[in-house]
Amino acid sequence: MKVIVQQESFSPGQVIQEFQDALPRGKHGGVVSFVGTMRDFNDGEDVVSMTLEHYPGMTEKHIEQVCAEAAERWDIVDCLVVHRYGEMFPNDAIVLVAVWSAHRANAFDACRFIINYLKARAPFWKCETTTTGEKRWVEHNSKDPKAEVSDLEGVK
Amino acid sequence: MKVIVQQESFSPGQVIQEFQDALPRGKHGGVVSFVGTMRDFNDGEDVVSMTLEHYPGMTEKHIEQVCAEAAERWDIVDCLVVHRYGEMFPNDAIVLVAVWSAHRANAFDACRFIINYLKARAPFWKCETTTTGEKRWVEHNSKDPKAEVSDLEGVK
Amino acid sequence: MNISIRYFASLRDRMGRADDALELDGDSATVSEVWAKVTDGQSIPDSTLISVNMEYTDADAVLKDGDELAFFPPVTGG
Amino acid sequence: MNISIRYFASLRDRMGRADDALELDGDSATVSEVWAKVTDGQSIPDSTLISVNMEYTDADAVLKDGDELAFFPPVTGG
Numbered sequence: 512m513k514v515i516v517q518q519e520s521f522s523p524g525q526v527i528q529e530f531q532d533a534l535p536r537g538k539h540g541g542v543v544s545f546v547g548t549m550r551d552f553n554d555g556e557d558v559v560s561m562t563l564e565h566y567p568g569m570t571e572k573h574i575e576q577v578c579a580e581a582a583e584r585w586d587i588v589d590c591l592v593v594h595r596y597g598e599m600f601p602n603d604a605i606v607l608v609a610v611w612s613a614h615r616a617n618a619f620d621a622c623r624f625i626i627n628y629l630k631a632r633a634p635f636w637k638c639e640t641t642t643t644g645e646k647r648w649v650e651h652n653s654k655d656p657k658a659e660v661s662d663l664e665g666v667k
Numbered sequence: 668m669k670v671i672v673q674q675e676s677f678s679p680g681q682v683i684q685e686f687q688d689a690l691p692r693g694k695h696g697g698v699v700s701f702v703g704t705m706r707d708f709n710d711g712e713d714v715v716s717m718t719l720e721h722y723p724g725m726t727e728k729h730i731e732q733v734c735a736e737a738a739e740r741w742d743i744v745d746c747l748v749v750h751r752y753g754e755m756f757p758n759d760a761i762v763l764v765a766v767w768s769a770h771r772a773n774a775f776d777a778c779r780f781i782i783n784y785l786k787a788r789a790p791f792w793k794c795e796t797t798t799t800g801e802k803r804w805v806e807h808n809s810k811d812p813k814a815e816v817s818d819l820e821g822v823k
Numbered sequence: 824m825n826i827s828i829r830y831f832a833s834l835r836d837r838m839g840r841a842d843d844a845l846e847l848d849g850d851s852a853t854v855s856e857v858w859a860k861v862t863d864g865q866s867i868p869d870s871t872l873i874s875v876n877m878e879y880t881d882a883d884a885v886l887k888d889g890d891e892l893a894f895f896p897p898v899t900g901g
Numbered sequence: 902m903n904i905s906i907r908y909f910a911s912l913r914d915r916m917g918r919a920d921d922a923l924e925l926d927g928d929s930a931t932v933s934e935v936w937a938k939v940t941d942g943q944s945i946p947d948s949t950l951i952s953v954n955m956e957y958t959d960a961d962a963v964l965k966d967g968d969e970l971a972f973f974p975p976v977t978g979g
Contacts, residue, residue, distance in 0.1 A: 536758065547697040
C-alpha cells in the first residue's frame, strides 16, 4: 500500500507500471485504476489553471485510512494512490487510484471505494483561476451531491 | 470507440495517454481502466509462455458489440479496448479496457461491464506452455465459474 | 449448397484440422446435421459453442448457402 | 492550556489568517468555545468541517493542552 501526495506532475501509466514491476510476481491477475484529470471548464467558464490546497499530514493519513479500510473489505494484492497539490493545468492528472487483485471484481470494488471515500474525506480544496484572472474556490466536487452520496452508498 | 486486436505487445499507460490526448478537451473528468496481465503460474504449475488464439473478424465484432452495448447503457465519453493474440510471456499485458466519462460512476460500471462480457463472449482461447514443455488449453477463465456469473449479473 | 466450417483451439486439435468445405444436397441443413456429417454421425459435445457468420447460435440453427459455420470450446480471453 | 488552530481554503481567506495560537485558562474547552474566542463570539458556520489532531470531529469535542484544531470548508479533492 503506497500513498503519495506530491506537487510534481506525474504520468499515471508510468507510475502504475513501476509499482507493478515491484509487486510479487504472479499473484495478481489485473489492475483497475481511476485517473481524475483537470478539466478546462467548470460552471460554464474557462479555467486556465487550478491550485489544490491540502492539509499536510491529515491528507496522507486519511487516504491511508481509506486504503486500509478497502484492504479489509476486499481481498486485494496491493493499492497505490497518487494525488497532486499545488498549481496544475488542464489535462493534468490530479489523482490516480490503482488496485491490484487476483479477482477483478475485488479490484473494481476497492478502487471505486477508495476514490469515493478519498473525495469525501481527504482534505483537499480546489481553487480555479478563470480566463478573466478571477480566482474562485470550488465549493462542491459535484453539481449533483445526491449522485455522489448514492454512489458512496452503492459500495458500502 | 476503438477496438484493437493485435499481436504486438503494448504499454497500457502509453496507449491510454495517446487515446486521451485525441479526445475532445474538457468533456471527461476521468478514466477507469482494467488491465489484465499474464501470470507465471496457473493450476499449480509454472507457465513460461502463453499463446492466445482468436477468431479474426468475430473477435473484433463481438468486442465492438459489447462496447456499443455499454455506451447505450451508460453515459460515457469514449472507450478503448486493446487485446493481444499470439505468443506472450509472464507480466505481459493481455487486455486493456479504458472508459472515459464525465461522472466516474458511469466509467466504473461501463468498464466492468465491458471486461466481463468480453471474457464471456469474445472468441479467444488460451494455450499455456509449462516449464516441462507441455502445452495445454485453458478450459475455463476462472476457477470459480459461479463468481464470474454473479459478477456478470451484478452489472446487468 | 456450400458451407464452410471452422474449428478452433482444443476442438481443432480433436478434429485434426482447422476447417472443412462442405457441399450439401438441398437448400437447407441444421448445424447438428452438418456436425454429424463431418464427424461420421456423432452428436455435438457438451459445452461446444457454435457461430454462424460470426454470430453465436445453437445446434438447431438452419444454414443457407455460403454460410460460415464455426465450432469452438468455451472462450478464455481477457 | 495551549491550542493551535489552522484555517484552510475559503475559510482561511475569510479569517484573514492561516493559523492562531491560543492560550486558554483552565484545562479543557470545546471546539465551539474556541471558535467563539477567535471570532468574537460568532457560531461556527454551517458545513464547516472540524478536525482535532487530524481526525474529524464535531463542535462539541473537548480539547486538551497541545491539541491541533482545524476548521475548513467541504473538501473538493480527487
